[in-house]
Amino acid sequence: MADTSHGIGGLTYDKSKRxxxxxxxxFLALIIIVVIFEILGQVLxxxxxxxxxxxxxxxxxxxxxxARLQIIILQVAIIGIIALGVTQVxxxxxxxxxxxxxxxxxxxxxMSFAQTELVNGFPNPKALFGSWAMDLPVIVPVVIGLxxxxxIGFINGTFIAYFRIPPFIATLGMFLVCRGIALWWSGGNPxxxxxxxxxxxxxxxxxxxxxxxxxxxxxxxxxxxxYGKHTYAIGSNEDAARMSGINVRRHKVMxxxxxxxxxxxxxxxxxxxxxxxxxxxxxxxxxxAIAMAVIGGISLQGGRGSIIGTVLGAxxxxxxxxxxxxxxxxxxxxxxxxxxxxxSAVILDQYRQRSKx
Amino acid sequence: xxxxxxxxxVDLTKHYGGVHALEGANFELRRGEHVAIMGDxxxxxxxxxxxxxxxxxxxxxxxxxxxxxxxxxGPLDARRAGIETVFQTLALADHLDVPDxxxxxxxxxxxxxxxxxxxxxxxxxxxxxxxxLEKTGVKIPNIRNTIQNMSGGQRQCxxxxxxxTFHSKLTIMDEPTAALGVQETAQVENIIRTLKEQGEPLILxxxxxxxxxxxxxxxxxxxxxxxxxxxxKEETDGQDVVAYITGxxxxxxxxxxx
Numbered sequence: 001m002a003d004t005s006h007g008i009g010g011l012t013y014d015k016s017k018r019x020x021x022x023x024x025x026x027f028l029a030l031i032i033i034v035v036i037f038e039i040l041g042q043v044l045x046x047x048x049x050x051x052x053x054x055x056x057x058x059x060x061x062x063x064x065x066x067a068r069l070q071i072i073i074l075q076v077a078i079i080g081i082i083a084l085g086v087t088q089v090x091x092x093x094x095x096x097x098x099x100x101x102x103x104x105x106x107x108x109x110x111m112s113f114a115q116t117e118l119v120n121g122f123p124n125p126k127a128l129f130g131s132w133a134m135d136l137p138v139i140v141p142v143v144i145g146l147x148x149x150x151x152i153g154f155i156n157g158t159f160i161a162y163f164r165i166p167p168f169i170a171t172l173g174m175f176l177v178c179r180g181i182a183l184w185w186s187g188g189n190p191x192x193x194x195x196x197x198x199x200x201x202x203x204x205x206x207x208x209x210x211x212x213x214x215x216x217x218x219x220x221x222x223x224x225x226x227y228g229k230h231t232y233a234i235g236s237n238e239d240a241a242r243m244s245g246i247n248v249r250r251h252k253v254m255x256x257x258x259x260x261x262x263x264x265x266x267x268x269x270x271x272x273x274x275x276x277x278x279x280x281x282x283x284x285x286x287x288x289a290i291a292m293a294v295i296g297g298i299s300l301q302g303g304r305g306s307i308i309g310t311v312l313g314a315x316x317x318x319x320x321x322x323x324x325x326x327x328x329x330x331x332x333x334x335x336x337x338x339x340x341x342x343x344s345a346v347i348l349d350q351y352r353q354r355s356k357x
Numbered sequence: 358x359x360x361x362x363x364x365x366x367v368d369l370t371k372h373y374g375g376v377h378a379l380e381g382a383n384f385e386l387r388r389g390e391h392v393a394i395m396g397d398x399x400x401x402x403x404x405x406x407x408x409x410x411x412x413x414x415x416x417x418x419x420x421x422x423x424x425x426x427x428x429x430x431g432p433l434d435a436r437r438a439g440i441e442t443v444f445q446t447l448a449l450a451d452h453l454d455v456p457d458x459x460x461x462x463x464x465x466x467x468x469x470x471x472x473x474x475x476x477x478x479x480x481x482x483x484x485x486x487x488x489x490l491e492k493t494g495v496k497i498p499n500i501r502n503t504i505q506n507m508s509g510g511q512r513q514c515x516x517x518x519x520x521x522t523f524h525s526k527l528t529i530m531d532e533p534t535a536a537l538g539v540q541e542t543a544q545v546e547n548i549i550r551t552l553k554e555q556g557e558p559l560i561l562x563x564x565x566x567x568x569x570x571x572x573x574x575x576x577x578x579x580x581x582x583x584x585x586x587x588x589x590k591e592e593t594d595g596q597d598v599v600a601y602i603t604g605x606x607x608x609x610x611x612x613x614x615x
Contacts, residue, residue, distance in 0.1 A: 226464055227473045229453075233461055236450035243448045244462030245433055254473065303452035 022297050025352070026312040029345075033316060037323035044327060052326055068322060070205065076292070076318035077207035078273070080311065081266040083289040084211075084218050085259030087310040090293055091222075092255050093235040093302025094160065094167035099263035099289055101178035102152055103282030106267030108185040110145030111277035114138070114198035115191065126192040128185075138197030142268060149264020150257050152178065157256030161249035175286070182279040192276040202273030210269055214262070219307040231255060235302025291338075292317055295345045316345075360424065363388050363527055363558050364409070369418035371404050378404040380582045382418070386527070389556040391549070393569040396579035396602055402562050405579065406529055410442050411435040423526055439526035443516045443533055455500040456486040459519050489522040494551045496544070510541025517548050521557070528552065529560045534568065546572060566595045578602055585611050 037052040054065060082099045089096045115124050117134035124134070152174060159170040200206070222228035230251050233241040242248050266285075271277040296313025298305030320341060324334040364386040371379040379401045386392055394402045408415040409422075411429025420427050422438060429435040432442065449458050456479070465478040465485070486500055495514040497507070504512055513533055520528045530549075534542040549572050552559055563569050569576060570590065578586040578601040586601040586608045600606040 221474060224476050224479075225471070225474045226466060226477060229457060229461075229464065229477060232452060233450045233457075236452040237448070240448040240450050241461065243432060243436070245436065246462045251473075303450070 021308075022352075023306060023309045023312060026295065026297055026309055026316065030312060030316050030319065033319055033323065037319070037326060040323075040327050047327065050326075052323060068326075070208075072315070072318040072322045073208050073211075074205065075321060076314040077211035078266050078270050079285050079288045080211045080292065080314040081207075081214060081269065082263045082285055083292040083310050083314055084214055084307060085262035086286075086289045087293045087296070087298060087305055087307055088218070088222070088231055088255050089167070089259045090290070090298050090300060091231050091235045091302060091305050092252060093238070093300075094252070094256070095171060095290070095300070096156065096256065096259050096263075097168065097171040097286050098152065098156060098174035098178055099259070099266075100282040100284060100286035101175050101182060102149060102260060102263045103267035103270060103285055104182035104277075104279055105152075105178040105185070106145045106149055106264040107271035107277035107281050108182050108191055108279060109148050110141040110264075110268050111191040111194060111198075111271045112141075112185065113144055114141035114194040116193050116195050119193045124193050126190060128189075128191055135195055138195060138201070141198055142201070145264050145268045146261055149261040149267075152264075153257035153260025154253060156260060157253030160256065161252040179279075182281075186279075188279055190276050190278045194272065194275060198272055199275055200272070202269040202271070207269050207273060210265070214265075215307055215311050219311075222307055227251075227254070232303055235304075237303075288317065291342050294342060297349055361387050362421075363423060364560075365421040366405075366409070367419040367421070369405070369408055369420065370416045371408055371413065372416045377582050379408065382584050384577065384584065386558055386560065388558055389553075390575065391553055391559045391561065391573040392575045392577060393561045393563055393573040394577050394579060395563065395569060395598060400579040400602075401582040402579050403531065404582075406442070406531060406560070406562065409435070410440055410529065441520035441523070441525035441528050443513070443520060443528070443530045449504045449512060449516060451505040452503055454503050455490075455497060455515055456482045458504060458515055459486050459489065459522050463523070485522065489518050492551070492555075493518050493521045493548045495548060508541065510537050510544050513537060513541070513545050514548060517545065521548075521552060521555075525557070527558050527560070529562075531562045532564065533561075534563070534565065542568070566598065569598075570595060580604055580607075583611070587611075 034053060041047045041050045041052045051065070052068070082103065086096050086099060112128040113133055113136055115127055115129075115134055117124060117127075117131055119125065127134070156167075156171055156174055159165045160167050201210075222231065230241065230246050233244070233246060234248055234251060238248060267282065270281060274281075292313040293305060293310045294300070294313070295316050296305065296309030296311070298309065317338070320338060321334065324337065329337070362385055364384070366382055366384045369379060369382040369384070370377075382401075382405055384405075394405065396402050404413075407413045408418075409420055411431050411434050422440065427438060429438065435442070450461060453461070460482050465481045466475040467478050469475045483500070490497060490500070493514075495518050497511055497514065504515065507515070517528075517530070517533065533549075534545050537545065546568060549559065549561070553572070559573075561569070561573060574590055576586075576588045576590065576593065576598055577584055578588070578598065580602065585604075586598075586606070588598065588601070597606070601608075
């Protein structure tokens with residue numbers, strides 16, 4: 001048989017030929033941003049030679065500024081949990097705008113089943129239900145909250161997959177519905193004073209623990225399971241996925257359910273951390289979650305992106321926020337600068353994709 | 358029923374409203390046989406294939422596949438029964454690599470009790486991919502490359518290798534080399550020869566006379582929705598086939614088609 005191969009070599013599986021993971025770029029960007037803030041700290045006249053990265057107090061046990069690192073991670077952890085789900089949705093070429101209000105609605109619903117009967121010996125002033133809903137084991141509000149999230153995701157996914165409503169529209173509708181549910185649940189009143197067990201979920205560095213744990217679990221799932229492979233396949237070429245025998249519609253419903261369940265969990269953690277639930281919670285969370293995924297190198301056309309990328313994207317967003325505060329940039333400028341950074345991240349990524357092809 | 362026949366259609370007909378796109382097609386394909394379907398644009402070639410693969414539902418007639426009358430609800434149904442189609446628009450996922458695409462929808466897995474979260478057996482799939490590519494003579498520099506980084510010929514080869522990997526009972530190719538360069542076309546043709554050697558039956562839709570004369574055993578010509586000729590390769594030549602395509606000639610047994 002004539003050799004008509006037009007590539008070099010024959011059949012190979014060569015590990016060394018694997019291209020560098022695209023997440024490396026985001027990691028480099030993260031380092032560059034940290035270095036920029038470090039330099040700004042030294043250069044800007046009003047900063048008095050402070051350090052962004054290093055410990056400026058003379059403690060011998062540490063060289064890094066752990067306090068700042070902790071705050072950065074803590075700030076991004078809760079939105080990061082949402083972003084893990086949003087990442088999966090965007091990989092299927094979808095979008096989920098409903099996660100922010102879902103955080104609020106879940107916070108309200110879960111918290112109403114997590115209240116204590118007595119606060120300092122007096123009846124709970126914020127009690128929503130009678131004493132039957134007081135001092136329940138922590139598993140009850142958690143299961144109720146997660147089930148509510150899964151239900152919302154089921155509706156999102158069903159409308160998108162079976163009724164062919166564009167994901168943007170379906171989840172925009174759910175965005176308003178969930179905000180409505182959050183307000184209606186307690187007539188707009190905050191719900192407070194959770195049980196000790198419930199307060200533990202979001203106490204201290206627990207949000208970070210949940211975020212890291214879930215990130216690892218979903219990174220493994222996306223990379224090593226059939227679920228992950230089919231999620232990428234659907235976003236890459238939905239027709240091909242269908243022709244290959246994948247039940248695309250059922251799979252999409254599952255992806256939206258997982259995303260909404262993660263958002264609901266974020267709502268539980270947030271209300272626990274704040275020790276209160278309010279209908280206005282989670283504002284812009286859905287957009288920041290999408291921004292994390294976008295900075296992390298996801299493609300809104302689907303098929304491309306990863307959990308690690310989103311985690312790094314979350315870190316970038318956290319470092320930028322913390323850095324702007326550190327150089328005493330006003331909040332209004334922070335928003336403008338963050339918007340500019342998100343757009344330039346996408347421009348850079350598109351340029352990189354084109355030059356690679 | 359002759360066991361030697363893998364696919365048979367009787368009076369296969371498709372009307373789109375008043376348009377008679379396909380009219381009374383009687384067609385037979387033996388095991389191991391490679392048949393080309395030729396004809397002008399709109400002659401009914403693709404319509405014929407779409408009725409067999411379940412992409413469309415026929416108006417009338419019978420399809421007998423592997424000895425049994427079949428009625429596919431969709432292309433997936435046909436695929437499960439063992440009919441693999443390589444479409445003009447390739448059904449590959451651009452962001453996945455070669456093993457992923459070969460095994461898409463029928464992955465090798467471990468820990469199946471995990472349901473949708475069962476683990477992928479990457480190692481086994483990689484080895485099977487290498488075996489399949491070797492079997493079909495496909496040469497791809499690095500199977501870990503994603504499809505989007507591949508040339509048109511390589512993509513076509515991956516699509517064809519997929520049909521060979523799963524021992525399909527019948528392969529249908531709809532103009533597999535229409536968009537390819539000379540070298541890439543040669544590569545695809547080599548794979549088709551390999552399929553022939555392995556006795557895999559094939560229906561090839563092609564406009565390329567040289568290719569058809571090179572590769573297949575038999576040529577079936579469609580004209581205005583009807584079969585107008587059934588020619589053994591040895592008994593015909595390019596000019597003859599063109600005469601049938603254009604309508605200058607019609608075989609006596611198909612005379613009512615003209």
